[in-house]
Amino acid sequence: MQVTRFPVRARNTADRIAGFMAHLRLNGLSVGVAETEATLQALAAIDACDAGQIRSAMKAVCADNADRYARFDELFTAYWMNAGRSKDGKAEASTHQETASGSRSRFGILEETKRTESVGNHDQPDEQDSDEEVGSSGEGRLIASRTHQSERQDLREFVSPEDIKRAELVAERLARCIRDRRSRRRRMARRGVGLDFRRTVRASISSGGEPIRLFKTRQPDRPVHLVALLDVSGSMTVYARVFLAFLKGLVSADQRTDAYLFHTRLVRISDALRDRDTLRAVNRLSLMANGFGGGTRIGTNLARFNDQYAAQMVNGRSVVMILSDGYDTDPPNMIARQLERLKKRGCRIVWINPLLGWQDYEPVARGMAAALPYLDHFAPANTLEKLGRLEPYLARI
Amino acid sequence: MTWIDLKSDLAAAGYIASDDLTMALHLSMALGRPLLLEGAAGVGKTQVAKTLAEIKNTNLIRLQCYEGLDAASAIYEWNYQRQLLSIRAATDQGVSSDDIEERIFSEKFLLSRPLLEAIRQVEPPVLLIDEIDRADEEFEAYLLEVLSDFQISIPELGTIEATSRPFVVLTANGTRDLSDALRRRCVYSFVEYPDRRTELAILDKRCPGLNARLAEQIVGFVQALRKEDLEKKPGVAELLDWAAALAGLGVNDLAQDPVTLQASLVCLLKTQGDRAAIPTEVAQRLAGKAA
Numbered sequence: 001m002q003v004t005r006f007p008v009r010a011r012n013t014a015d016r017i018a019g020f021m022a023h024l025r026l027n028g029l030s031v032g033v034a035e036t037e038a039t040l041q042a043l044a045a046i047d048a049c050d051a052g053q054i055r056s057a058m059k060a061v062c063a064d065n066a067d068r069y070a071r072f073d074e075l076f077t078a079y080w081m082n083a084g085r086s087k088d089g090k091a092e093a094s095t096h097q098e099t100a101s102g103s104r105s106r107f108g109i110l111e112e113t114k115r116t117e118s119v120g121n122h123d124q125p126d127e128q129d130s131d132e133e134v135g136s137s138g139e140g141r142l143i144a145s146r147t148h149q150s151e152r153q154d155l156r157e158f159v160s161p162e163d164i165k166r167a168e169l170v171a172e173r174l175a176r177c178i179r180d181r182r183s184r185r186r187r188m189a190r191r192g193v194g195l196d197f198r199r200t201v202r203a204s205i206s207s208g209g210e211p212i213r214l215f216k217t218r219q220p221d222r223p224v225h226l227v228a229l230l231d232v233s234g235s236m237t238v239y240a241r242v243f244l245a246f247l248k249g250l251v252s253a254d255q256r257t258d259a260y261l262f263h264t265r266l267v268r269i270s271d272a273l274r275d276r277d278t279l280r281a282v283n284r285l286s287l288m289a290n291g292f293g294g295g296t297r298i299g300t301n302l303a304r305f306n307d308q309y310a311a312q313m314v315n316g317r318s319v320v321m322i323l324s325d326g327y328d329t330d331p332p333n334m335i336a337r338q339l340e341r342l343k344k345r346g347c348r349i350v351w352i353n354p355l356l357g358w359q360d361y362e363p364v365a366r367g368m369a370a371a372l373p374y375l376d377h378f379a380p381a382n383t384l385e386k387l388g389r390l391e392p393y394l395a396r397i
Numbered sequence: 398m399t400w401i402d403l404k405s406d407l408a409a410a411g412y413i414a415s416d417d418l419t420m421a422l423h424l425s426m427a428l429g430r431p432l433l434l435e436g437a438a439g440v441g442k443t444q445v446a447k448t449l450a451e452i453k454n455t456n457l458i459r460l461q462c463y464e465g466l467d468a469a470s471a472i473y474e475w476n477y478q479r480q481l482l483s484i485r486a487a488t489d490q491g492v493s494s495d496d497i498e499e500r501i502f503s504e505k506f507l508l509s510r511p512l513l514e515a516i517r518q519v520e521p522p523v524l525l526i527d528e529i530d531r532a533d534e535e536f537e538a539y540l541l542e543v544l545s546d547f548q549i550s551i552p553e554l555g556t557i558e559a560t561s562r563p564f565v566v567l568t569a570n571g572t573r574d575l576s577d578a579l580r581r582r583c584v585y586s587f588v589e590y591p592d593r594r595t596e597l598a599i600l601d602k603r604c605p606g607l608n609a610r611l612a613e614q615i616v617g618f619v620q621a622l623r624k625e626d627l628e629k630k631p632g633v634a635e636l637l638d639w640a641a642a643l644a645g646l647g648v649n650d651l652a653q654d655p656v657t658l659q660a661s662l663v664c665l666l667k668t669q670g671d672r673a674a675i676p677t678e679v680a681q682r683l684a685g686k687a688a
Contacts, residue, residue: 030577038428045427046400046420053400056420061428064580066435066571069587312571 014040023079024062027071028271031062051080067268170388171249177395178226178319179254182219192216224317225256227347229305231324233263233296239354243323246387248273258313262301268309296327298367299334306341316346319394323352323381326368335367339374348376350394352387355380399423412441412448413591413598421586422449431544431565433580436588438570439632445588446525446566456522458563460511462532468539472549473513476506502553512540516547516559524563529579530572537579544582591633593620599633604640614651615640617687622665625683627674631665639664651684658684 014036021036042057055076063069188196196215204211228247232240247259251273259270314320320342328335339349351371372378377394381387400423407414407422414422418434422445425432434442450457460471480501487497509517515524529537543549547559567583569575591599596616600607607615615636623630631639642664643651651658659677666672675683 030581032581034581038430041428042424045424052416053420056417057424059417060421060424060584060586063587064433064577064583064585065574066587069585312574 013043017043020058020079021062024075027075029062029068029072029075030064035062166245169249171246172253173388174391174394175226175250175253175257177391179223181222181224181317183222184219186217187220189216189218189220192218194218222317223256224319225254225258226250226319226321227258227260227313228321228323229260229262229266229301231263231296231298231322232261233327235296235325235327236323236354239323242387258309260305260309262296262298262305264297264300266301266304266308296324297330298324298326298328299330299338302335302338302342306338310342310345314342314345314347318345318347319350320347321350321352323354325353325355326351326371328367330367332366332370336370336374339371343374349374350377350379351375352379352381352390406452407448408598408602410448410452411602412444413595413602414445415589415591415595418445418586418588421584425584426564428584429562431567431583433567433569433575433583433585434588435569435571435585437590437630437632439630439634440588440590441633442568442588443525443527446523446568449564449566450523453523453564455520456518457525458511458515458518458522459525459527461527462529462536464531464533466532466536468536469510471510471512471536472539472543473510473551474508475502475553476508480506504554507551507554512543513549513557515563516543516549516561517557518561518563521561522563524565526565526567528570528572529567530569530575534576537576541578541582590623590630593617596620596633596636600636600640603637604644607640607644608649611643611649611651612640614684614687615643618651618683619665621683621686622675625674625679627666627671628668629666629671635665635667651687652681655681 017039018036021031021039024031038061039058042061043054046053046057048054055073058076059069059072063072186192186194186196188199194217196217199215200211200213203213203215207213228250230240230243230247232244236243247269251257251259251270257270258268259273261267261269343349353368379390379393381390400419403423404414404416404419407419421432424430432445434445436442446459447457483501483506484497487500492500507513511524515522526540529540532540544565547562548556550556567579593616596619597612600612600616604612619631619636619639639661642661646657646661648654648657648661655677659680662672662675662680666675
């Protein structure tokens with residue numbers, strides 16, 4: 001998480017709140033001027049000397065979904081309480097000249113914790129060791145709240161512009177062939193292809209049995225949407241590059257596509273991938289992907305997906321695409337149980353396994369073997385080209 | 398009114414709210430914004446609105462959302478039958494068509510639905526829009542318009558301004574994701590299952606006279622049950638039902654009567670799968686732990 005220090009210029013409460021809003025935006029909350037205004041109004045409505053109250057109040061105003069609501073406390077502490085760890089010598093220069101004394105006492109907590117660093121680098125990330133050098137490039141540095149895996153790989157090297165371009169082409173084609181589905185039922189439509197005989201005959205009664213007004217029907221579109229879960233554990237590292245590019249392509253092809261990464265944890269990356277600014281997207285990804293290249297817990301992550309996201313994201317018109325080699329450290333029956341749960345939502349499940357492309361590969365990984373009965377399609381793919389060849393299969397499911 | 402007062406008022410009315418929830422409620426009143434509550438089923442989201450109406454001593458107007466809910470059943474509708482009758486009567490009397498039109502598009506022929514009703518009250522009511530995520534996205538967009546201006550325009554009549562600004566509570570269960578536009582206009586709170594102490598307090602409020610030891614066992618049991626792998630976790634409402642059931646059955650100690658305990662679980666477990674997941678042994682283990 002990036003921690004923003006107070007700029008020296010901050011002179012009043014509004015300024016500081018604006019700084020906090022910038023910090024929230026940096027961490028993925030969608031807050032704007034309206035929220036800043038509401039926060040200030042909220043501060044007036046509560047006892048603004050109580051940190052707990054301020055936290056609750058800001059949380060109610062700024063967080064707008066369950067995810068962000070759960071993360072808010074952490075962000076709040078990181079911003080307002082973090083300065084306690086900064087060097088004392090510099091922390092002095094904070095109490096400001098012309099700040100009205102009234103406002104200072106009213107916003108006790110803001111005052112007390114707002115120690116400013118004299119070099120007011122707005123975007124500088126938090127340092128855990130104060131003697132560590134921070135590059136002046138202003139790039140975010142990763143601070144894992146809980147480190148699952150010491151080896152951390154930057155996703156930047158995994159996504160090159162050419163890859164994205166190629167993957168986008170393949171992915172877009174795939175996404176389209178999966179998405180375009182017609183309903184089997186026919187509905188009335190002004191510009192339909194077939195005749196609605198029932199209705200036409202009924203209407204013909206008023207004209208003495210002469211079918212003058214013709215009613216038509218067509219099969220309405222029932223677009224299918226994709227949910228992709230990508231395994232980025234150690235055993236998948238070689239393929240992660242191409243798959244990630246593929247995911248980016250899928251997500252940009254269709255607004256409703258949803259994408260997740262998992263290793264020991266599950267992270268939703270749809271929003272990050274959708275970011276127009278590729279570099280920023282990759283930065284956000286690397287923030288989320290601490291633990292990239294570590295062990296896998298497929299069962300646990302599927303369970304988490306079922307608990308947290310499936311209710312909203314998966315229905316009878318979804319295709320869940322799991323990209324993983326099936327090597328798992330969880331008990332094998334766990335995958336089967338979670339897939340069964342997922343299957344109950346009526347979705348189709350496609351498992352794409354890069355190892356399957358090898359000669360003589362049998363799904364011996366026990367988790368994989370247990371998962372087989374629940375899969376609608378089990379396909380090999382270890383390169384972009386092979387992914388592209390999935391098209392006819394996916395069109396049929 | 399400060400939020401501490403609000404909290405004690407809520408408690409007095411029988412609703413034990415967490416700090417975050419109380420603050421959200423307080424702010425939505427102070428800022429005049431709608432309050433959006435999310436959380437699992439049965440954590441008491443709807444009850445917030447009911448309690449609020451009670452402590453404010455105003456009407457509760459409820460709009461239950463469902464798929465296909467449209468403006469006609471949420472905002473207003475013309476009373477067509479009555480209009481037709483009136484036209485028929487008027488033509489018999491030989492009234493001119495302009496007069497007929499004037500007559501049939503008047504307030505007398507307007508059926509007000511919850512949203513229109515809410516803004517026409519004398520005292521500001523509590524407007525509960527329940528399970529907004531079940532309604533279609535088009536309706537959500539319409540709702541945005543009503544909630545931001547608190548006025549409703551009826552083409553035949555003109556614009557109806559709010560006589561009082563209702564206090565709006567929206568609840569959602571996560572059937573689908575709500576639009577950002579709606580979220581941003583609201584004060585948000587995510588309601589969690591209450592912790593042990595809160596739940597005891599709730600039980601004490603709602604089922605007074607329950608044996609203190611049994612109350613603790615009940616809460617302990619339900620809290621442990623929520624940690625099990627269930628499709629549908631029991632909420633506060635289920636807990637209260639169960640407590641009432643146990644009191645009615647004359648149970649004094651959960652661990653003593655396995656058969657009754659197992660039978661009474663119908664109050665807590667609402668699917669076949671969950672029933673199968675908690676056989677007598679598991680129930681006994683949980684009861685043993687809770688005791």
